[in-house]
Amino acid sequence: xxxxxxxxxxxxxxxxxxxxxxxxxxxxxxxxxxxxxxxxxxxxxxxxxxxxxxxxxxxxxxxxxxxxxxxxxxxxxx
Amino acid sequence: xxxxxxxxxxxxxxxxxxxxxxxxxxxxxxxxxxxxxxxxxxxxxxxxxxxxxxxxxxxxxxxxxxxxxxxxxxxxxxxxxxxxxxxxxxxxxxxxxxxxxxxxxxxxxxxxxxxxxxxxxxxxxxxxxxxxxxxxxxxxxxxxxxxxxxxxxxxxxxxxxxxxxxxxxxxxxxxxxxxxxxxx
Numbered sequence: 001x002x003x004x005x006x007x008x009x010x011x012x013x014x015x016x017x018x019x020x021x022x023x024x025x026x027x028x029x030x031x032x033x034x035x036x037x038x039x040x041x042x043x044x045x046x047x048x049x050x051x052x053x054x055x056x057x058x059x060x061x062x063x064x065x066x067x068x069x070x071x072x073x074x075x076x077x078x
Numbered sequence: 079x080x081x082x083x084x085x086x087x088x089x090x091x092x093x094x095x096x097x098x099x100x101x102x103x104x105x106x107x108x109x110x111x112x113x114x115x116x117x118x119x120x121x122x123x124x125x126x127x128x129x130x131x132x133x134x135x136x137x138x139x140x141x142x143x144x145x146x147x148x149x150x151x152x153x154x155x156x157x158x159x160x161x162x163x164x165x166x167x168x169x170x171x172x173x174x175x176x177x178x179x180x181x182x183x184x185x186x187x188x189x190x191x192x193x194x195x196x197x198x199x200x201x202x203x204x205x206x207x208x209x210x211x212x213x214x215x216x217x218x219x220x221x222x223x224x225x226x227x228x229x230x231x232x233x234x235x236x237x238x239x240x241x242x243x244x245x246x247x248x249x250x251x252x253x254x255x256x257x258x259x260x261x262x
Contacts, residue, residue, distance in 0.1 A: 009235075012238075012242065013234075013235055013238045013239075016223075016238045016241060016242055017222075017223050017238065018120070018122070019122075020122075020214060020219070020223065021122060021126075021218065021219030022217070022219050022220070022221060022222045022223070023120075023122060023123050023126060023219070024222075030120070030123045030124060030127055030159075030163060031123060032120040032123050033120060033122065033123070036120045036123075041117040041118075042117075044116055044117050044118075044120075045116045045117050046262050047116075048113065048116035048121050048122075049116075049260070049262040050261065050262050051109075051121070051122055052106070052109060052110070052260075053245075053259060053260050053261050053262070054245065055105065055106065055109070056106070056259070057196055057245070057248060057259070058215060059102060059105075060192060060193040060196040060197065061196060061197060061200055061215060062215070064098060064099075064102065065102040066098055066101060066102050067102075067105060068214065068215065068217075068218045068219045069105060069109075069122065069125065069126060069129075069219060070098060070101040070102060070105055071218030071219055071220075072126055072218060072219030072220065073101060073126050073129045073130055073133075074094060074097070074098050074101070075218070075219070075220060076126070076130050077094060077097070077130060077133050078094055
């Protein structure tokens, strides 16, 4: 999809950050990645698709088959 | 897809290891069910919160006897949370038909050969991209990229560029083995 191509290097870096599993910790509310707000809709969709691909790779590289998302969730409940 | 409901009793009893085992199989499908929200919400934030809430209510969940009851329940929690968030942020609504369609999302589990190929390709990465990739994996979502960059003595943009290079090289290496990994 051509409309989801990055427009510049800065946008690529924002997408790369949002595609990671890190999210600020908070009680009883959703905490978005700060860089998410700086992306347009196409960038947000691209970050989502990138995250899907990355989690597959991460799980394959993890001895327990867990992605960084799964590890982040487990850290919150333990 | 294998049914993960055999883990429910242990999860309901508070066994976090069992929940981890369930997450390994279920996460892609729950994430996939949120695809239609990707332009309006930070899906990663919604997904993580939904999975924490699932853990909290799992002891009270009663399976309906059909396959993948816990995954379907997780998808409903995630979808309801996403819809609530859309309302809170006054974003555009998602059509009800989409809700039902996304419940049917299916994601195949990675096979052992794919796992080994990814590990082999990771081991061939140049030092700096490998360092960035390893830092992200080791942090497992607990530290932001500013911190990770500092921890490996890189500037943020250098760290992110090395991480991008790592995943691109991984995808290219896998491509040479006939394994197509979508890297948007």
